[in-house]
Amino acid sequence: MKKKKLRLRLWVILLFLFxxxxxxxxxxxxxxxxxxxxxxxxxxxxxxxxxxxxxxxxVLEEDIETLEQKDxxxxxxxxxxxxxxxxxxxxxxxxxxxxxxxxxxxGYIKINNTKINxxxxxxxxxxxxxxxxxxxSKNSAGWVFLDQDNNLENLSDNTVIYGHGRVDSTxxxxxxxxxxxxxxxxxxxxxxxxxxxxxxxVFQIFSIYTIEAESYYIETNFKTQEEKQTWLNTxxxxxxxxxxxxxxxxxxxxxxxxxxxxxxERIVVQAKLIKQEKR
Numbered sequence: 001m002k003k004k005k006l007r008l009r010l011w012v013i014l015l016f017l018f019x020x021x022x023x024x025x026x027x028x029x030x031x032x033x034x035x036x037x038x039x040x041x042x043x044x045x046x047x048x049x050x051x052x053x054x055x056x057x058x059v060l061e062e063d064i065e066t067l068e069q070k071d072x073x074x075x076x077x078x079x080x081x082x083x084x085x086x087x088x089x090x091x092x093x094x095x096x097x098x099x100x101x102x103x104x105x106x107g108y109i110k111i112n113n114t115k116i117n118x119x120x121x122x123x124x125x126x127x128x129x130x131x132x133x134x135x136x137s138k139n140s141a142g143w144v145f146l147d148q149d150n151n152l153e154n155l156s157d158n159t160v161i162y163g164h165g166r167v168d169s170t171x172x173x174x175x176x177x178x179x180x181x182x183x184x185x186x187x188x189x190x191x192x193x194x195x196x197x198x199x200x201x202v203f204q205i206f207s208i209y210t211i212e213a214e215s216y217y218i219e220t221n222f223k224t225q226e227e228k229q230t231w232l233n234t235x236x237x238x239x240x241x242x243x244x245x246x247x248x249x250x251x252x253x254x255x256x257x258x259x260x261x262x263x264x265e266r267i268v269v270q271a272k273l274i275k276q277e278k279r
Contacts, residue, residue: 041141041170044134051097056089079246081187085274090200091193102134107152107196112189114174120161122146141171149220152196155252156220157228165258172258175267178208184242192254192271198279203254203271206247207239213264218257225249235270247272
């Protein structure tokens with residue numbers, strides 16, 4: 001009986017050691033893989049930077065003054081920061097080299113005081129760029145990609161862009177910056193600029209929040225104006241940011257979505273289109 005107990009105890013110890021060592025080996029492998037993929041991503045970002053020509057198109061002060069005078073003459077009352085944000089310059093990107101690198105490139109996105117300064121890709125599904133980088137190499141870091149039901153040249157009610165929330169702040173990892181008080185206190189941060197081969201956009205952020213994974217906030221189109229208004233009301237109520245802005249039924253919305261942690265929480269940033277131009 002004692003020998004049986006000793007053998008059983010020995011087997012339990014060996015099993016524990018096997019599980020422990022397996023976990024250690026797997027954990028070490030995952031760390032090595034994560035570091036390798038991170039290094040590949042950094043190298044790719046450097047390549048993209050050399051391929052990308054970005055022009056900031058300055059807005060003339062007199063044009064904004066003319067717009068303000070016209071609004072006053074017509075009795076139109078704007079939000080206090082409206083003319084301030086209308087002065088924000090468009091960015092215009094030369095896509096020729098980027099499209100040679102990856103024909104799936106459909107736009108370019110830039111957000112102040114984050115590392116988000118990336119080409120946006122579109123594959124026609126919402127899975128490919130979860131596990132592939134900009135050069136289409138296999139990489140669990142993925143890339144910044146447009147929802148399968150959206151088109152950046154013809155905006156839906158809600159245009160959705162995704163990216164992994166990497167802890168090294170690559171891809172959409174620095175979207176977590178938007179949750180900090182210091183970031184939210186700077187009104188210059190409440191702008192998202194996007195350039196496409198045919199258009200340039202400026203969006204103003206109206207809602208920043210965290211939420212459990214769901215599909216409601218990433219609805220792209222609504223059957224009725226009432227449906228859209230109900231959705232907008234919910235998005236506005238979720239706002240955790242220090243600054244707010246009005247949003248109307250006719251506004252085109254941009255939603256950025258990333259993972260906050262490994263437990264299903266999301267970081268969501270939503271903005272309304274405030275101006276656009278054809279190229």
